[in-house]
Structure formats: structure tokens, C-alpha cells
Amino acid sequence: MYLPSYFRVEEPALLHELMRQFGFATLVSVHEGLPFATHLPFVLDAEHSRLEAHMARANPQWSSLEANPEVLVIFQGDHSYISPTWYEKHPSVPTWNYVTVHAYGKARLVEEPQAVKALLHRLVQQYERVWDMDTLPPSYLEGMIRGIVAFEIEITRLEGKFKLSQNRPATDRRRVAEALSHSPNPAEQGIARRMLADLEER
Known part of the structure; x- marks a missing residue:
């Protein structure tokens, strides 16, 4: 993706944190010569640089993963419209702030029954607070x-883009963060928190 240096994030811990927080991501691959996308919950195994997921067998995307294993998984975090009225100096134009991680890798189908069950257990453990998969009748x-169809992705490259108005003066960034912090929208509040944290680090 287009990645200016002032928006680039390379710290694995920050990228992994976003991937876990926004684990419902978009899998993009090539199917029958064209881009194909499916929205899925993912589990990150940071220790082994691996993502795990599954999709419906009726979804044709999985059938081309062996022939075209190179995939992209897009983790989209908080995002917000930025009004030029929040800037100190004018003229200015609107923009959009957001945080995202692109995970590139190679997909491999997981077919051994016990391995599939273990993968599903990890998925349930990440997202479930009450229900136990083992309570289901075995049949x-x-x-x-x-x-x-279960699969795993060996992550070969991570790209992080945290666009938080780093290309603007600090006064503008504080004004934007202040405006967003009063929004009823949780995503806009999330961007405000990230902007303020980034300002404190600088």
C-alpha cells in the first residue's frame, strides 16, 4: 500500500496489538484470475508468525489457495473523517485518519481433523467468554x-499504516484529537486516543 514514512509503523508489538483488537479482517487472494475477498475472524500466532482462520466449504475462494497461495489479509482499525475546520491555519482540505495493518503471506489448507478442531478451539477461546465448544454433541x-475449510497463513511481511495527522503541526493534531474526543462515535474516540498517545511519545 501507499506508505509515506511519517505514517509507517514497524514495531511488531503495535501491529500485533491492532491485529488482535480488530481480528475480523479481509482475506484477499486470486481466484480464477481475479481478486477475491472474504471477511473472516482470524487468530494471530505471533510466536510463529502465523494467522489461522476458516471459511465455509461452499465459498469457492479456498479451492484456489493451493494453486495461488500468496494472500493479503487486511486488518482495518479505527478511522475517522477529519474536518479542515479543526485546523489552526487555512486554507486546508478534509482528510481521513485511520489505522490498518496489511499482512502478506502464504496460505496452506489444514485438513487433519484433530488439527482443525484445535484451530477452532483457539478461535473460540479468543472470542468467546461463556460458551464451550466441547459441549456440542460429537456428531x-x-x-x-x-x-x-480451515487454513493457516505463514506471514512473510507486515505493513502498518497509522495515519494520525503526523504531517500536520502539533497544534493542529491536538485540535483534531480534542474535536474527535467529544464524538459519540467509538471509532472517532479511538483515533483521538491514538493521536494523543502519539503526541505524548514525540
């Missing part, structure tokens, strides 16, 4: 598993 669980 029902096996039927559900037959209806999905």
Missing part, C-alpha cells in the same frame, strides 16, 4: 466441521 460438531 453435530463433526458435521459442522465438514462444512468448513
Whole structure:
């Protein structure tokens, strides 16, 4: 992606944090010669630089992953419209602030039944607070598993872009963060918090 130096984030801990917080991401691959995208929950195994997920067997995207294993997973975090009225100096134009991580890698299907169950357990443990997958009748669980295709992605490259008005003067950045902090929109409040934290670090 287009990545000016002042928006680039390379610290693995920051990228991994966003990937976990916004784990419902977009898988992009080439299917029958064209881009194909599916929105899926992912589990990050940072220790082994790996992502895990599954999709419906009826989804044709998985059938081309072996032939075209190079994939992109887009993790989209908080984002917000930025009004030029919040800047100190004029004329100015609107923009959009956002945080995102692009994970590039190679996909591999996971087909061994116990490995698939273990992958599903990790997914449930990440997102579930009450329900236990092991409470399902074994025959029902096996039927559900037959209806999905599990896969893992070996991460080969991470790109982080945290566009937080770093190209503007500090006074403008504080004015923008202050305006966003009063918004009822949680995503805009998230951008405000990130902007203020970034200002404190500089």
C-alpha cells in the first residue's frame, strides 16, 4: 500500500496489538484470475508468525489457495473523517485518519481433523467468554466441521499504516484529537486516543 514514512509503523508489538483488537479482517487472494475477498475472524500466532482462520466449504475462494497461495489479509482499525475546520491555519482540505495493518503471506489448507478442531478451539477461546465448544454433541460438531475449510497463513511481511495527522503541526493534531474526543462515535474516540498517545511519545 501507499506508505509515506511519517505514517509507517514497524514495531511488531503495535501491529500485533491492532491485529488482535480488530481480528475480523479481509482475506484477499486470486481466484480464477481475479481478486477475491472474504471477511473472516482470524487468530494471530505471533510466536510463529502465523494467522489461522476458516471459511465455509461452499465459498469457492479456498479451492484456489493451493494453486495461488500468496494472500493479503487486511486488518482495518479505527478511522475517522477529519474536518479542515479543526485546523489552526487555512486554507486546508478534509482528510481521513485511520489505522490498518496489511499482512502478506502464504496460505496452506489444514485438513487433519484433530488439527482443525484445535484451530477452532483457539478461535473460540479468543472470542468467546461463556460458551464451550466441547459441549456440542460429537456428531453435530463433526458435521459442522465438514462444512468448513480451515487454513493457516505463514506471514512473510507486515505493513502498518497509522495515519494520525503526523504531517500536520502539533497544534493542529491536538485540535483534531480534542474535536474527535467529544464524538459519540467509538471509532472517532479511538483515533483521538491514538493521536494523543502519539503526541505524548514525540
